[in-house]
Amino acid sequence: MFEHDPARRSTMLGWCLHAAGLAAVLAAAALAYGLVLRPLERRTGDWEDRIARLEERLQGIDAFRAEQSRLSQWVAELDQKGAALSRRVPGEPMEAEFLSQVASVAVQAGVKLGHYRPGVIRIGEGHSQMEIQLSCAGSYRGLCQFLDRLAAMERLSRVVQMEVASGQAEGCPATITLVVFFRLTEPPKAGSSREGATVHG
Numbered sequence: 001m002f003e004h005d006p007a008r009r010s011t012m013l014g015w016c017l018h019a020a021g022l023a024a025v026l027a028a029a030a031l032a033y034g035l036v037l038r039p040l041e042r043r044t045g046d047w048e049d050r051i052a053r054l055e056e057r058l059q060g061i062d063a064f065r066a067e068q069s070r071l072s073q074w075v076a077e078l079d080q081k082g083a084a085l086s087r088r089v090p091g092e093p094m095e096a097e098f099l100s101q102v103a104s105v106a107v108q109a110g111v112k113l114g115h116y117r118p119g120v121i122r123i124g125e126g127h128s129q130m131e132i133q134l135s136c137a138g139s140y141r142g143l144c145q146f147l148d149r150l151a152a153m154e155r156l157s158r159v160v161q162m163e164v165a166s167g168q169a170e171g172c173p174a175t176i177t178l179v180v181f182f183r184l185t186e187p188p189k190a191g192s193s194r195e196g197a198t199v200h201g
Contacts, residue, residue, distance in 0.1 A: 087154075088181075089127060089181050089183060090182050091183045092182055092183075093118075093130050093180065094155075094182070095118055095130070098132075098157070099116055101153055101155060102134070105149040105150060105153065106136060106146055108145075109145035110142040111138035111145075111146045111171075112136060112170060113135070113136050114134070114137065115133075115134065116134045117132070117134070118131070119131030119132060119177075126183070127181050128181070129180065129181050130179070130182070131178070131179055132177070132178045132179075133175065133178075134175075134176055135174070136173075136174050136176065137171045137172065138171040138172065139171045139172065140167075140172060143164065156181045157178050158181075159177070160179050161176070161177040162175070162176045162177070
């Protein structure tokens, strides 16, 4: 039928050529997508994942640096406190000097000192300590000021026990046990003794 109609035959041939061209274009597009675009998409996804991981690492590094800075500052503060504490701990008991300072503090607080007696020495790792017992008398307010001034002294000491009796003519009598800290280059020799003393404030 088309053999006897050249015009219709030519039209059908044109449509076939167009269809073949379209099929070729679609095949080329599919081939390009499979060979080029699809791998590019996967590679782009991989790069996005790597970028995300790198950003997380950078955030972790910033947090690590901030924590390191905080810890360095904390260590520096501890070093300063340690140095200040070392200045308050002499190498020897220096009890006479300590007693003189205690007497001065007592006068400032309006407290009268009585007997003073060095006690037991305990040697520990890095430092040693000595107990000191003393008696005093003063008003309740004066005794409180005396304790506050003892705590503020340059020499490091600590009140471990205190007994206060009822008030009398000279005020409230009190017995205080202190501990003073120091460092020894060697333990005290056996047989050494310290005699008690009486201090009149």
